[in-house]
Amino acid sequence: MPEGDTVWQAARRLHAALAGRVLTRADLRVPRFATADLTGRAVLDVTPRGKHLLTRIDGGLTLHSHLRMDGAWKVYATGERPRGGPEHQIRAVLGNEEHTAYGYRLPVLELIRTAEESKVVGHLGPDLLGPDWDPAEAVRRLLADPGRALGEALLDQRNLAGIGNVYKSELAFLAAFTPWLPVGELPADVPPRLMATAHRLLEANKERPDRRTTTTRRPRTPLYVYGREGRPCLRCGAAVRKAELGDRVTYWCPGCQTGPAAESSDPPPHHN
Incomplete structure (x- = not known):
């Protein structure tokens, strides 16, 4: 998507x-x-x-x-x-x-x-790339259902508009929590930081031909976890995992991200 x-x-x-x-x-x-x-x-x-x-x-x-x-x-x-x-x-x-x-x-x-x-x-939440971007309102909407999984809350366009499956996985990684963690269990400082990060990444990538969320200079590593199942995490070296979240797949690092996890459907690890 x-x-x-x-x-x-x-x-x-x-x-x-x-x-x-x-x-x-x-x-x-x-x-x-x-x-x-x-x-x-x-x-x-x-x-x-x-x-x-x-x-x-x-x-x-x-x-x-x-x-x-x-x-x-x-x-x-x-x-x-x-x-x-x-x-x-x-x-x-x-x-x-x-x-x-x-x-x-x-x-x-x-x-x-x-x-x-x-x-x-009219049903959409604050637009990350629009003139109506309101991080405080986005945080309020994101936390409105405390029991909802972080990944699902990020994908819900009624909370904030513009996040898809790639950014959902990347933002959860950057927040250091798994996509299955209920948003009500996030530390109080995390949702505002998450909204700031989301806005920064989309603003930076809207002018780029290829999307990038990493700061590493390693070749062919524009993303931290999305699409990298079985490969070593760029931060800790653990194998990145993939599993279902609702009707979509999600990616996460078991070494860097805290919280519950679904049963993974990983391929064999890469050894490159």
Whole structure:
């Protein structure tokens, strides 16, 4: 699932290609909006909200999309052949004289009134990359259910918007607690530090082509634990583990992180 920094980058690409220009081509390939004609209207802006994309169009309309697990927006020069996947995976086409954007495998695509955007994003918590970022409110929401596992609370977009599976695992590692620890058992100073770290990492990575959470200079080690099951922890050397947390996998280090753990499903350790 894309993280908030990935969605921010997608919004920036779409905004640069579409904003301030009149649509000469618009094709929404979902039954409910297939007959909508947006040609002749100007795109006003493309704004990310957590993991949601809001493409605002002249006339008080917003095209709302969500990438979920494998959706993507690709931008090409108008007339250039798109290469984002098979033709049948294209759910939306927005084009002007210079650029054309193709939305691939979009599980959520709907045309709504701009005045009614709150119906699709109003439930979200403070946006880590938005102007509304409020760390105190994010902490309040995170701790609202003390018995909830840390990893699940971080993933809940109603608490704070922008955390996906990668940052969930990395933040729990940096906090030194397992993703299964109930948030009510965190020391009082940890949630504010966790929110500050989350904000710092997403801000730093929104401008990078490759996401990094580590400070190590070792090659091919941009992340501490995510995707590193069986490999030595970069801090203590223990084998990183992987297990289920809800409907997603999570990664953690048994040497660095305190708290309960699920039964792991590790591959054999690497010995590189």
